[in-house]
Amino acid sequence: MTKTTKSTPAVNTEARVLSEEEIRAMGEKDYMNADQLAFFKARLQQLEKDLLKNAGETTEHLRETVLVPDPADRATIEEEHALELRTRDRERKLLKKVQQSIASIDAGEYGWCEETGEPIGIPRLIARPTATLSLEAQQRRELKQKLYGD
Template structure:
């Protein structure tokens, strides 16, 4: 299954990534761009929720295996799947926050500086809340001070 984040085709009636990138800076976070990112985030949200449901079903359907080695392999696979779903759960929370930011008019603007995050960065990471420069400063502080 192809991830929503790797899809480059335009949503029905919407813009493509190339069209979004070609827009002038004066059009930053206009209605068309917000609709594009809202659609992308909603699709990602659906995908994450579907994955969570599949994990639940998969864990319920686990057969009893008498061989300890086979049982250990199955348990390791389940542990890996649960770690993946935990990361997806955290991403889902960020996706839902991004959707809230679209509704409140805060999407696309750096939480720290108030500057535009940038369309290219949002295409790469639609849940970004910091501009690239602010993110780099935060990571440097964390590296230096362990914040």
């Protein structure tokens, strides 16, 4: 089932957001209907909120730097800060993908593979709501990267 045109269905913002089980139980004909889009938009917005909260907590935590005279303790604290900064850098990249996914919902393009135009699939989107490729397209891309170092 290929996607030929990308329409912009109205996202259901007033009714309750369906549960994951209700979304999984829907048939193929319901793929990326207003209820599913509302479900994924709510999930992505919550993830965005959590990532922004974590970033704020990191900023506050790093400001609370305590001067410790012991070099070993100081090294431990610096290592913890470095780890926290690496984690926040990964979250910053994820935040960008989350915001792009929300924009693709608003544009009516969410849930469709960027390479093939095929549905990405509800189970994959539940597991990875920022996915832009179907499982098969992602596997091809990873194989190509492994073979050619692309």
